Amino acid sequence: MTTLQTVFATAKAENRAALVGYLPAGFPSKEGAVTAAAALVEAGCDVIEIGLPYSDPLMDGPTIQDAVHRSLVNGTRIADVLRTVEGVAATGAATLVMTYWNPIDRYGAERFARDLAGAGGVGTITPDLTPEESEPWRAASAAAGIDTVFLVAPSSTEARIKAVVDCCTGFVYAASLMGVTGARETVNVAAEDLVKRTRAHTALPVCVGLGVGTGKQAAEVAGYADGVIVGSAFIRRMLDAPDEAAGRESIGVLAREMAAGVRSRA
Numbered sequence: 001m002t003t004l005q006t007v008f009a010t011a012k013a014e015n016r017a018a019l020v021g022y023l024p025a026g027f028p029s030k031e032g033a034v035t036a037a038a039a040l041v042e043a044g045c046d047v048i049e050i051g052l053p054y055s056d057p058l059m060d061g062p063t064i065q066d067a068v069h070r071s072l073v074n075g076t077r078i079a080d081v082l083r084t085v086e087g088v089a090a091t092g093a094a095t096l097v098m099t100y101w102n103p104i105d106r107y108g109a110e111r112f113a114r115d116l117a118g119a120g121g122v123g124t125i126t127p128d129l130t131p132e133e134s135e136p137w138r139a140a141s142a143a144a145g146i147d148t149v150f151l152v153a154p155s156s157t158e159a160r161i162k163a164v165v166d167c168c169t170g171f172v173y174a175a176s177l178m179g180v181t182g183a184r185e186t187v188n189v190a191a192e193d194l195v196k197r198t199r200a201h202t203a204l205p206v207c208v209g210l211g212v213g214t215g216k217q218a219a220e221v222a223g224y225a226d227g228v229i230v231g232s233a234f235i236r237r238m239l240d241a242p243d244e245a246a247g248r249e250s251i252g253v254l255a256r257e258m259a260a261g262v263r264s265r266a
Contacts, residue, residue: 017222022231024051026076034087044259052099089120123147218261
């Protein structure tokens with residue numbers, strides 16, 4: 001199984017950033033989510049985040065909300081998320097689940113961590129779980145051998161950054177801006193400063209997400225971050241495609257552009 005530690009060590013040895021792609025489970029269909037993620041891996045993504053569809057998102061922008069709504073309409077459940085993780089992990093990519101806390105809490109923290117590890121998942125990103133409330137989840141994750149990833153933001157104080165990174169094991173997710181997900185014309189200039197501030201508190205890789213939508217933007221972020229996270233830009237292409245096959249082809253083209261971007265500093 002490919003671990004996050006292996007991914008970032010390889011990227012560092014190749015003097016490049018890692019490319020992290022996000023897609024929700026169950027979109028554009030339950031099987032289509034696996035084949036779409038596999039297309040991203042084939043095109044150069046090192047890590048795949050599988051989103052656990054949730055009805056009350058906090059940081060998802062309209063593009064991801066649209067995809068998640070379709071996934072929920074498709075009847076996607078946690079069992080489907082785990083099957084998606086299993087299928088994507090089989091490609092050799094390090095595979096995470098990005099989820100809000102409530103589904104884990106309802107499923108059972110120890111059970112979720114154990115079942116995710118059993119499916120080949122290497123960790124979770126929990127955007128709404130605070131450091132103060134994270135100890136039970138971190139303990140369950142450690143027992144199952146999976147990583148925990150939490151978020152810092154441009155508004156985070158030094159004390160808050162320290163508290164967050166102390167809860168992270170795989171990498172630190174640096175949100176480039178205050179607000180919801182979505183590709184934008186430019187990446188927030190605060191992102192580079194946030195990466196620098198975060199690195200002062202940890203030796204873990206720092207990955208930047210929110211707002212990256214082009215190969216040029218990926219190259220820009222790769223110049224100062226350890227990883228570049230892309231979600232809405234891939235989903236937008238899937239939503240705009242006439243069918244699943246065309247969607248896979250389209251996101252493959254974009255992922256290759258992104259992969260070239262993250263390698264441009266080598």
